[in-house]
Amino acid sequence: xxxxxxxxxxxxxxxxxxxxxxxxxxxxxxxxxxxxxxxxxxxxxxxxxxxxxxxxxxxxxxxxxxxxxxxxxxxxxxxxxxxxxxxxxxxxxxxxxxxxxxxxxxxxxxxxxxxxxxxxxxxxxxxxxxxxxxxxxxxxxxxxxxxxxxxxxxxxxxxxxxxxxxxxxxxxxxxxxxxxxxxxxxxxxxxxxxxxxxxxxxxxxxxxxxxxxxxxxxxxxxxxxxxxxxxxxxxxxxxxxxxxxxxxxxxxxxxxxxxxxxxxxxxxxxxxxxxxxxxxxxxxxxxxxxxxxxxxxxxxxxxxxxxxxxxxx
Numbered sequence: 001x002x003x004x005x006x007x008x009x010x011x012x013x014x015x016x017x018x019x020x021x022x023x024x025x026x027x028x029x030x031x032x033x034x035x036x037x038x039x040x041x042x043x044x045x046x047x048x049x050x051x052x053x054x055x056x057x058x059x060x061x062x063x064x065x066x067x068x069x070x071x072x073x074x075x076x077x078x079x080x081x082x083x084x085x086x087x088x089x090x091x092x093x094x095x096x097x098x099x100x101x102x103x104x105x106x107x108x109x110x111x112x113x114x115x116x117x118x119x120x121x122x123x124x125x126x127x128x129x130x131x132x133x134x135x136x137x138x139x140x141x142x143x144x145x146x147x148x149x150x151x152x153x154x155x156x157x158x159x160x161x162x163x164x165x166x167x168x169x170x171x172x173x174x175x176x177x178x179x180x181x182x183x184x185x186x187x188x189x190x191x192x193x194x195x196x197x198x199x200x201x202x203x204x205x206x207x208x209x210x211x212x213x214x215x216x217x218x219x220x221x222x223x224x225x226x227x228x229x230x231x232x233x234x235x236x237x238x239x240x241x242x243x244x245x246x247x248x249x250x251x252x253x254x255x256x257x258x259x260x261x262x263x264x265x266x267x268x269x270x271x272x273x274x275x276x277x278x279x280x281x282x283x284x285x286x287x288x289x290x291x292x293x294x295x296x297x298x299x300x301x302x303x304x305x306x307x308x309x310x311x312x313x
Contacts, residue, residue: 017284021270021277028276029082032073032259033096036066044209056208061255063209064217069258070097071222072275076259078109081274091185099189101214103165106181111168116271120230120242127230129168135223138232138309145309152220161219224256228301229264232309240294243268244305245282252301265295 043059074097076082083089093105111125118124130136135148135157151157197203228246236242245265248257261267263278266285273281285291298304 012288013284021273021281021284023277024081024084024274025276026083029073029076029274033070036069036073037096040066040209044205047209059209060213061217063213065221065255065258067101067213067218068221068225071101071218072259072261074098074105074108075112075261076275078105078112079271081272091182094181094185095189099186100193100210101218104181104186116268119268120236125168129164130226130231136227136231138227140309142306145306149220149224152216152223155215157223158215158219161223162215221256224301225261227309228257228262228298228305232305234296238294239269240265240291241296244296244298246298246301246305249300256301262301265297
């Protein structure tokens with residue numbers, strides 16, 4: 001296992017430019033949640049108007065990408081970067097994001113904040129859970145990686161991931177990190193959801209346009225991003241090369257790295273900076289020689305990242 005003992009980055013950022021980056025914009029965050037749900041709704045509506053196999057296949061990809069985008073917004077909320085009122089921060093996030101994907105922000109936070117506190121060590125639950133797991137063992141051939149990604153599209157890897165996630169997040173969250181989940185809120189959500197699906201006859205649409213993307217492309221995009229953040233060609237001998245920032249194209253941002261999640265190194269350095277300020281933080285950090293010379297920055301997921309964690313086959 002990794003015994004992480006790296007050099008640390010000492011930032012000397014201009015406080016006049018730096019401190020405002022921590023300010024949260026709840027309406028911006030809420031608008032991002034609404035945007036993703038509107039896209040999901042629009043895609044479903046198009047399928048109802050113009051049913052076809054190829055439109056459905058494209059829709060599964062888009063809906064899975066938007067599910068993933070919602071999960072990124074939950075990630076910000078797990079750091080309390082959505083609302084100052086922590087109870088409402090968690091309740092709204094659970095209702096609009098986490099309960100629909102069958103978990104809670106409290107369970108996620110328990111794992112994620114420990115990951116931040118003990119990055120790449122035996123006490124990092126993300127690192128330990130993925131150690132010696134075939135999907136996260138690198139380098140691997142380009143063919144093997146592509147096969148792993150494509151296996152999500154036929155449900156195989158997605159179903160395995162569901163059971164893997166249930167083992168990791170199925171228990172009660174530790175109150176040290178998580179806070180207390182509202183059981184009445186959770187029970188009420190599922191009663192209303194399943195009651196509405198029964199009353200409106202919507203079970204078929206829920207299975208086709210939610211469960212299928214959840215089991216396939218949602219977990220597929222999660223996997224690609226997870227690999228990008230902490231695996232592959234990382235030296236891990238310096239705080240600045242123990243996680244990776246990926247500079248993305250517009251298409252990559254839409255499908256793989258929504259809401260600036262590609263700026264993962266910046267997030268690890270300053271987790272209190274909300275997602276909409278990460279590009280500004282990156283530009284500010286790049287003005288420092290220590291950061292610009294040592295930070296692990298990759299140009300693109302389908303270009304630079306693919307080369308970094310693969311070996312020719």
